[in-house]
Each structure stands twice: as structure tokens, then as C-alpha cells.
Amino acid sequence: MPTNTEIIGLALDRITAGYVFPQRVVEIDNAIRSRLAAGAYDTLSGPSSARP
Numbered sequence: 001m002p003t004n005t006e007i008i009g010l011a012l013d014r015i016t017a018g019y020v021f022p023q024r025v026v027e028i029d030n031a032i033r034s035r036l037a038a039g040a041y042d043t044l045s046g047p048s049s050a051r052p
Contacts, residue, residue: 004041008032 002010012032016025035041 004044005036008036008041 012029015028019025019028
């Protein structure tokens with residue numbers, strides 16, 4: 001099973017490739033990676049991490 005870091009990395013790859021406002025991609029990437037480093041996603045697991 002992929003880790004949260006791997007899942008978020010893949011999601012960010014998709015955001016980077018197709019986000020409608022490319023100038024915002026760096027800001028979004030930095031914000032999400034900062035939250036990841038701070039442990040904001042540590043409690044996510046399984047399908048619940050993919051639900052809106």
C-alpha cells in the first residue's frame with residue numbers, strides 16, 4: 001500500500017501537469033508539501049483519505 005507521501009506526490013504530479021492556473025502550481029505544491037511535513041496527513045489511511 002502506498003504511503004501518504006507517495007499518494008500526495010502522485011496527486012501533486014497530476015496537479016502540476018494539468019492545473020488550469022499554472023502560475024499557482026508552485027504555491028499549491030509548497031502549501032501541500034508544508035502540510036505534509038507538519039504531519040497534517042499522518043492520520044489519513046485507506047479509502048477515507050480519498051473522500052471529499
